[in-house]
Amino acid sequence: MTIVTFVHPDGREQRIAADAGESAMQAATRNDINGILAECGGNAMCATCHVYVDAAWLARLPAMGGDEDALLDGTAAERRAESRLSCQIKLSAGLDGLILHLPERQT
Amino acid sequence: MTATATSPGQGAAPGVPHLDFDPFSIEFFADPFATHEELREAGPVVYLDTYGVYGVARYAEVHAVLNDPLTFCSSRGVGLSDFAKEKPWRPQSIILEADPPAHTRTRAVLGQVLSATAMKPLRSHFAARAEAKADELLARGSFDAITDLAEAYPLSVFPDALGLQQEGREHLLPYASLVFNSFGPPNRLRQEAIERSAPHQAYVAEQCRRENLVPGGFGACIHARADAGDITHDEAPLLVRSLLSAGLDTTVYGIGATVYCLARFPDQLAKLRSDPTLARNAFEEAVRFESPVQTFFRTTTREVELGGHSIGEGEKILMFLGAANRDPRRWENPDRYDITRRTAGHVGFGSGIHMCVGQLVARLEGEVMLSALARRVGSIEITGEVKRRYNNTLRGLESLPITITPA
Incomplete structure (x- = not known):
């Protein structure tokens, strides 16, 4: 099991347990994390599951693909160096303890 | 009803439940929900004797088929038509009717x-047109929510965004209706x-040519990608055609569905009025609830196990998107229209590599139109006969007479 913490813009933290092989987006929607919309359902088309990866974790994530990179240009909230799409973050045991910050808005 | 001679398949695999209703009949279109339930409860995979095809109506199987292209x-x-056996009625789409790697x-x-x-640079203009439309409709009070709103609003923004000439736009809705009817069997809807x-x-062939598309629009952007070498100059007009086929009617039906829902469920309208930021999800939930695009087929490329049954190569499978969404x-x-529902995962826009490529345009149009109404309208009342429009693929209305009052 992989524990992921979502930090809301107001500082509130929600800790959830992800199943093996789930994406951070799937874990978030299954646990009803409000700041993750995922309008396209995980098909990498909408950029509404945007997260800011905690600095300590950024380098430990697999590199992003070209599609994700292009989609991040379309996020509603500001794109930053630590921006990722949570549908593209597959949760492995090595990511236990991952911290993801939620943006102000997704649309 | 019995199996007909038109059966393209090799007969059902043993153990697959048979159903003999016609999924492209007016009776079914008029009220599909009881049959949808029958389809889902019959089994994960069914065989539709009327056309000799398989069907899937449960969410899990519909999602699985969509995601294994x-x-x-x-x-x-x-x-229904198998292009391996029949010539398509128009040159085959190079995106909708293509597989990887060509599709990619x-x-x-x-x-x-x-x-x-x-979408970002379009938002303020789309929103302004929606505000103007809402003001105009509120001044009128009583109108037809299909022609005067669900059709009028997309027609006021999408053809311009695409970069179409002013002349001939009256062909757009009939062309889209034709395309979606063509996916059905050779029944009266398709033949006519x-x-x-x-x-x-x-008209459409002419509009897809580069010289007829206004610079800066979606159409011109597609042609520019041919200059960049991403597609050929012969392919560009066919991709423009895809936008003309699928970009207008679908949003018309989506907006029509949302207004119809809000008119029938006043508690949801009240919720939307108290928080207009729910407009985007009110639209999305209507796409789940009514599923404007009801069905699509796929064809098996090999023998495959689906829902515990072995299905042969070259079999058509009809996916009931509307049934999966319920x-x-x-x-x-x-069966509840709930604008606060977490709608992610519905298959109203499909799923996987063929998921609606224009979904962001649809959501933008839906959001700004519904948001403009939510901030102005106090009530919506249906004031006349609600008439359904029949199409082999699309579910929506022909006429929805309503009266709206200011907030």
Whole structure:
């Protein structure tokens, strides 16, 4: 099991347990994390599951693909160096303890 | 009803439940929900004797078929007609009716032309037109929510965004209706649509040419991608055609569905009025609830196991998207229109590599139109006969007379 913490813009933290092989987006929607919309359902088309990866974790994530990179240009909230799409973050045991910050808005 | 001679398949695999209703009949279109339930409860896979095809209506199987495009292909047509056996009625689409790797290239081009980044500069103009439309309708009070709103609003923004000339736009809705009717069997809806298609096809073919598209629009952007070498100059007009086929009627039906829902469920309208930021999800939930695009076919490219049954190669499978969107295995209170529902995962826009490439345009139009209404309208009352429009693929209304009052 992989524990992921979502930090809301107001500082509130929600800790959830992800199943093996789930994406951070799937874990978030299954646990009803409000700041993750995922309008396209995980098909990498909408950029509404945007997260800011905690600095300590950024380098430990697999590199992003070209599609994700292009989609991040379309996020509603500001794109930053630590921006990722949570549908593209597959949760492995090595990511236990991952911290993801939620943006102000997704649309 | 019994199996007909038109059966394209090799007969059902043993153990698959048979159903003999006609999924392309007016009776079914008029009220599909009881039959949807029958389909879901019969089993994970059924056989539809009327056309000799398989059907899936549960969410899990519909989602699985959509997400395995190499086994369940689109290149043999996404309607009943099998392109391996029959010539398509129009030159085959190079995106909708294509498989990887050919599909990957054309999809990338349309995906970028209609990306979230591309939507940003459109938002303020689309919103302004929606505000103006809402003001105009409120001043009128009573009107037809289909022609005067669901059709009028997309017609006021989408053809311009595409970069179409002013002349001839009256062909757009009939052409789209024709395309969606063509996915059905050779019934009256399809035959009549194709018989009357010549002028609409001629208009569309002409509009797809580069010299007829206004610079800066989606169409011109597609042609520019041919200059960049991402697609050929022969392919560009066919991709423009895809936007003309699928970009207008679908949003018309989506907006129509949302207004129809809000008119029938005043508690949801009240919720939307108290928080207009729910407009985007009110639209999305209507797409789940009514599923404007009801069905698509796939064709098996090999023998495959689906829902515990072995299905042979070259079999057509009809996916009931509308039934999957109300499958109680997936959705809590599926028959309830709930604008606060977490709608992510519905298959109203499909799923996987062929998921609606224009979904962001649709959501933008839906959101700004519904938001403009939510901030102005106090009540919506249906004041006349609600008439359904029949199409082999699309579910929606012909007429929805309503009266709205100011907030």
